[in-house]
Amino acid sequence: DTEVTQTPKHLVMGMTNKKSLKCEQHMGHRAMYWYKQKAKKPPELMFVYSYEKLSINESVPSRFSPECPNSSLLNLHLHALQPEDSALYLCASSQAISGAPYEQYFGPGTRLTVT
Amino acid sequence: AQSVTQPDIHITVSEGASLELRCNYSYGATPYLFWYVQSPGQGLQLLLKYFSGDTLVQGIKGFEAEFKRSQSSFNLRKPSVHWSDAAEYFCAVDNRNMLTFGGGTRLMVKP
Numbered sequence: 001d002t003e004v005t006q007t008p009k010h011l012v013m014g015m016t017n018k019k020s021l022k023c024e025q026h027m028g029h030r031a032m033y034w035y036k037q038k039a040k041k042p043p044e045l046m047f048v049y050s051y052e053k054l055s056i057n058e059s060v061p062s063r064f065s066p067e068c069p070n071s072s073l074l075n076l077h078l079h080a081l082q083p084e085d086s087a088l089y090l091c092a093s094s095q096a097i098s099g100a101p102y103e104q105y106f107g108p109g110t111r112l113t114v115t
Numbered sequence: 116a117q118s119v120t121q122p123d124i125h126i127t128v129s130e131g132a133s134l135e136l137r138c139n140y141s142y143g144a145t146p147y148l149f150w151y152v153q154s155p156g157q158g159l160q161l162l163l164k165y166f167s168g169d170t171l172v173q174g175i176k177g178f179e180a181e182f183k184r185s186q187s188s189f190n191l192r193k194p195s196v197h198w199s200d201a202a203e204y205f206c207a208v209d210n211r212n213m214l215t216f217g218g219g220t221r222l223m224v225k226p
Contacts, residue, residue, distance in 0.1 A: 042216035
């Protein structure tokens, strides 16, 4: 099973709201990723977790707050977002972060609209 | 810095025709390369990967890609395109388990 699940599929939120995106995988992967994808663009890396610790933050604004409660779950907490944050948010996982290459498996994404 | 270039933003082919999508990379060492496909509003699905060994790699859905070091290319091919292949295709290179994506190629299929 190479499935990464994401909830919700769609989310509409106001600029003063607080919401969370959820990602789950049961492949035993120890690396998990958050990407942001705008229309007609490739995904842009936001955060990387390795063994449940934040490994990389690609200078993402603090209104995005990631959390990795355990090895299977990854959350992205959203607060005081701007309309330009509207995008498809993709979660991915891979076996590990190491010198060896591993493919990343992507979830279906959460379509976020900020009003 | 490493980079990936997909020279074609859009490609239109007729159903049943052959397909080649181009990907060029810039990377100092041996690259680890991927092709992903994305249907509208969906996540990315891995089509195939090249890590080492045989330079012609087979993937899912009848796709294959050939790694050519001399040309810094990793082009994706399919001998006969189906209407369901219409999607966005991304080439990517691995950099310490981070992916650098090309800009993508949108494939349209004419009936």
